Amino acid sequence: MQVALKIWRYSAKTGDKALREYEVDAPEEATLLDVLDIVKDKVDGSLAYRKSCRMMICGSCGMRLDGAAVLACKVRMYDIANSGRVPVISAMGNLPVVKDLVVDMDPFWAKFKAMKPYLQPGYQQPLDGKEYVISQERMNVIHKESLCINCGCCVSECNSMEADPDFLGPQALAKGMRFVGDPRDGAAVERLDAYSSEHGIWDCTRCYFCNERCPKGVDPRDAIAKLGAEAMREGIDEDLGAKHANWFVTSAKTTGWLRETELVPKTQGIVSSIKQMKFAMGLVKHGKVPPPFPPHVAEGVKESRALYDLVKQQDRQGALGIVQGERALSRIEPAEGPEGSQGGWGSRDQADVTPGEAPTRKYSDDQTKEAQTKEAQ
Amino acid sequence: MDAKHDVLVIGAGCAGMRAAIEAHDAGADVAIVSKLHPTRSHSGAAEGGINAALGNAGEDNPEIHAFDTVKGSDYLGDQDSIEIFTREAPGDIYQLEHWGAVFSRADDGKLAQRPFGAAGSPRTVYAADITGHVLIQVLYEQLVKRDIQVYEEYFAWHLVEHEDRCQGVICWDLLHGGLKALGGKTVLLATGGVGRLYRATTNAYACTGDGMSMALRAGLPLKDIEFMQFHPTTMYPSGILITEGCRGEGGILRNSEGERFMERYAPTAKDLASRDVVSRSEQTEIDEGRGINGSVLLDLTHLGAERILTRLPGSRELAMVYAGVDPIKTPIPVRPGAHYHMGGVETDTDGLTEMTGLYAAGEVACVSVHGANRLGGNSLMETITFGRRAGRAAADWALSHTTVEVPQAATRDAERELKELLDRTEGERPWRIRDELGQTMLKNFGVFRREDQMEEQIEIIEGLRERYPSVVVEDKGDVFNSDLVQAIELGYLLDVAACMLQAGLARKESRGAHSRPHDFPTRDDENFMKHSITRWRDDRPELSYKDVRFTKYLPEERKY
Numbered sequence A: 001m002q003v004a005l006k007i008w009r010y011s012a013k014t015g016d017k018a019l020r021e022y023e024v025d026a027p028e029e030a031t032l033l034d035v036l037d038i039v040k041d042k043v044d045g046s047l048a049y050r051k052s053c054r055m056m057i058c059g060s061c062g063m064r065l066d067g068a069a070v071l072a073c074k075v076r077m078y079d080i081a082n083s084g085r086v087p088v089i090s091a092m093g094n095l096p097v098v099k100d101l102v103v104d105m106d107p108f109w110a111k112f113k114a115m116k117p118y119l120q121p122g123y124q125q126p127l128d129g130k131e132y133v134i135s136q137e138r139m140n141v142i143h144k145e146s147l148c149i150n151c152g153c154c155v156s157e158c159n160s161m162e163a164d165p166d167f168l169g170p171q172a173l174a175k176g177m178r179f180v181g182d183p184r185d186g187a188a189v190e191r192l193d194a195y196s197s198e199h200g201i202w203d204c205t206r207c208y209f210c211n212e213r214c215p216k217g218v219d220p221r222d223a224i225a226k227l228g229a230e231a232m233r234e235g236i237d238e239d240l241g242a243k244h245a246n247w248f249v250t251s252a253k254t255t256g257w258l259r260e261t262e263l264v265p266k267t268q269g270i271v272s273s274i275k276q277m278k279f280a281m282g283l284v285k286h287g288k289v290p291p292p293f294p295p296h297v298a299e300g301v302k303e304s305r306a307l308y309d310l311v312k313q314q315d316r317q318g319a320l321g322i323v324q325g326e327r328a329l330s331r332i333e334p335a336e337g338p339e340g341s342q343g344g345w346g347s348r349d350q351a352d353v354t355p356g357e358a359p360t361r362k363y364s365d366d367q368t369k370e371a372q373t374k375e376a377q
Numbered sequence B: 001m002d003a004k005h006d007v008l009v010i011g012a013g014c015a016g017m018r019a020a021i022e023a024h025d026a027g028a029d030v031a032i033v034s035k036l037h038p039t040r041s042h043s044g045a046a047e048g049g050i051n052a053a054l055g056n057a058g059e060d061n062p063e064i065h066a067f068d069t070v071k072g073s074d075y076l077g078d079q080d081s082i083e084i085f086t087r088e089a090p091g092d093i094y095q096l097e098h099w100g101a102v103f104s105r106a107d108d109g110k111l112a113q114r115p116f117g118a119a120g121s122p123r124t125v126y127a128a129d130i131t132g133h134v135l136i137q138v139l140y141e142q143l144v145k146r147d148i149q150v151y152e153e154y155f156a157w158h159l160v161e162h163e164d165r166c167q168g169v170i171c172w173d174l175l176h177g178g179l180k181a182l183g184g185k186t187v188l189l190a191t192g193g194v195g196r197l198y199r200a201t202t203n204a205y206a207c208t209g210d211g212m213s214m215a216l217r218a219g220l221p222l223k224d225i226e227f228m229q230f231h232p233t234t235m236y237p238s239g240i241l242i243t244e245g246c247r248g249e250g251g252i253l254r255n256s257e258g259e260r261f262m263e264r265y266a267p268t269a270k271d272l273a274s275r276d277v278v279s280r281s282e283q284t285e286i287d288e289g290r291g292i293n294g295s296v297l298l299d300l301t302h303l304g305a306e307r308i309l310t311r312l313p314g315s316r317e318l319a320m321v322y323a324g325v326d327p328i329k330t331p332i333p334v335r336p337g338a339h340y341h342m343g344g345v346e347t348d349t350d351g352l353t354e355m356t357g358l359y360a361a362g363e364v365a366c367v368s369v370h371g372a373n374r375l376g377g378n379s380l381m382e383t384i385t386f387g388r389r390a391g392r393a394a395a396d397w398a399l400s401h402t403t404v405e406v407p408q409a410a411t412r413d414a415e416r417e418l419k420e421l422l423d424r425t426e427g428e429r430p431w432r433i434r435d436e437l438g439q440t441m442l443k444n445f446g447v448f449r450r451e452d453q454m455e456e457q458i459e460i461i462e463g464l465r466e467r468y469p470s471v472v473v474e475d476k477g478d479v480f481n482s483d484l485v486q487a488i489e490l491g492y493l494l495d496v497a498a499c500m501l502q503a504g505l506a507r508k509e510s511r512g513a514h515s516r517p518h519d520f521p522t523r524d525d526e527n528f529m530k531h532s533i534t535r536w537r538d539d540r541p542e543l544s545y546k547d548v549r550f551t552k553y554l555p556e557e558r559k560y
Helices: A032-043 A078-083 A106-114 A136-142 A153-157 A159-163 A169-180 A188-195 A209-213 A220-233 A240-255 A260-268 A270-275 A277-285 A301-313 A318-329 A365-376 B014-025 B062-072 B079-099 B131-146 B210-217 B275-287 B301-311 B313-323 B378-399 B408-423 B430-444 B451-470 B482-506
Strands: A002-010 A017-025 A062-065 A068-071 A088-090 A097-099 B003-010 B030-034 B149-152 B154-162 B165-173 B179-189 B228-235 B252-254 B296-299 B332-341 B344-346 B358-360 B530-537 B540-547
Touching (some): A002 A032, A002 A078, A062 A153, A068 A153, A106 A169, A136 A318, A153 A169, A169 A188, A188 A220, A220 A240, A260 A270, B003 B014, B003 B165, B003 B378, B014 B131, B014 B179, B014 B378, B062 B079, B079 B131, B154 B210, B154 B408, B165 B482, B179 B210, B179 B408, B210 B344, B210 B358, B210 B482, B210 B530, B252 B275, B275 B332, B301 B313, B358 B378, B408 B482, B451 B482, B482 B530, B482 B540
Parallel strands (some): A002 A088
Antiparallel strands (some): A002 A017, A062 A068, B228 B332, B252 B296
């Protein structure tokens, strides 16, 4: 098949920049990476991009296709070529471009290292020197996070990092969750404290681009949510973001609606709020703030209070609560944990985690039917 | 000299990182040179698992593991190496677990172990089907914890031999450009395999036999280099790996008639027979017309969605992206593809090569635990156990010696060579030679080997080697010049290919992965129960032999 694409060629050394179009003949099963190889071999040997495994595991070939981060080895070109579309290939975002599609990964790894990304054992080494005994269910808490291949696609798409280059970012925070959620790690509180400071957990804007673009199903935004939940469970909630989130809960459980006029003082404190009075009045004038007077409760407040009580009663807190929620969504029944265990436990009788697919997704209907027929047989 | 260290590790896969960690813990100043960032290394693509006789899933002990490995090696493995290997493996696994490796767990919370080909007990510790990925991550984490220096994206080019010992390596800084001379009191090769010799391979683009060729050029011998393992389940046409774990979980191979053909070839072990046996069976089915587009089918449909999604999610995704089939519903077309090199740079059980100060571990090395055929799950274990041993030995030697020197001449020679390569503007693009090599190797030196085809291939390689000095690098720049690197890698490939053919043609028997059904269909212990030793002399390979080291396992016929 004939495949055409445009590639942003760039040299940091000279500053030269050009969008070049290439058209090559490629086999039908060719991926974007295969096509780049053909261009490099046969058209222009100076084209620069990283590659190695060509099977979605080494994380080398992160780049952008029409502005969205992809692994080049994961994108099959057949449909694109057939549609006649000429995609634009460019380097990943949020990282300095060195040459063509090659970015400088140093800032990426610096953040990775800032997470203290290694197990700090918090248990007595088993006396027999053998493995630490732990259930698969408890390890499942970090299943998604441990799929990360450090390709940088999430970082490339991170809106928060675009505004604040010092933001730890989705990859580093997901790595952090990999340890905070590991029952063998003994430094969770210390970690949560560190990750909760400026440029940390609460600076995520929850745009979900990282979840959207991650080629491995890590769902970094979910990992950040889990970190937030763990931090709160440990009482680490001094950050404005944490206070903000706490107030949402308080407001919802008391009156069943979000009392935005109280949100700012509850989050930022009185002094800071007074300074923002003028801005607030402007919002009121334009009808952007629901009037706090007269005080009232929402019609469905009972429902919202019942929900709150249910969550409390089931003791769903922290990361386990979120994982539990994911599992509930994939129709897994909660089960009793062993004595003294925190939070709900998922009984892992049903598959729910598939790299590359959102784990919270149910089977498509025909798959469910098929699985059921198989079981029946 | 741009920098010097006690221990210089070349390569940052499982063996290289494990060696560096050990050398660091022994008190040495260690640095890693790697043409890829460590987590990009191809160890990370290992899927199925890592073998150690923990006995968590059934009666097992290091002796049974050793017997299985010796038998699997078709009695070519050195038995003292194998006994060390199986004895030390369990401790290494527990250490990885203590470092934080995210292994899969059994119902009792211990490490889960799954059955693997030709293993007498479920012995393979795993993390779903991303075991290599999990190991690479945990080793890199430990590297970061120790703040071990990594020369990332440094391409190793020439070993520096000075005063009869290895004292460093000349590298090309890929990201910034420029030759760099790095000194090391000891140097440890952990550069992996050379699967890129073949058109159909499970190996990454990076697996170009760099260490094997560098060692060869430094006068060192390659051992058992004719033995390339063909993995039975790689996808058409890319060669991307589908793990043996699929068959471990109950997957079945079928031919075009839907027959479970392994019942005929290996009545007891069936689909879980040794890899060489399964690859040959598949190839026979294909050659006799019972294949489908040059492939057979790996059927997982009877396992059900749940089992596939929990135990083999990565394999499912690979099949969906690269073969366009969902294994929950449709069998995966697979064929044998080049996977793992049993042979490599000869070392002793501490990773020491023939040259003082030079060590090797992992796939680049041949400490000879795999002999003529490797068992699935043994290679990851080898990287860890022998990576550790080599790292310790390299550190110990380095700490008892003081000087390190890279003579100016070494750098100047490399500069001259580089200039010559970059100055050339007329000539052939490397990809033509690379593609011809890959296709002809698959055709003439694949699962089955014929005298006439091997002779033909020797001529082809000779021809390609004659063309190689005229290859032209189009990129003349300093920054991320992968065009240059790929041209040098092609030279490495050609060196190793020439050695493989020479050794293969001379081995007039069938043993393990070396199969000659047309002229020498059986094993010949009398004449060939010995290692081939290949050196580079006068610009061509020179062959000799060496005895296999026995302890207590006597040769018997291999049946599964």
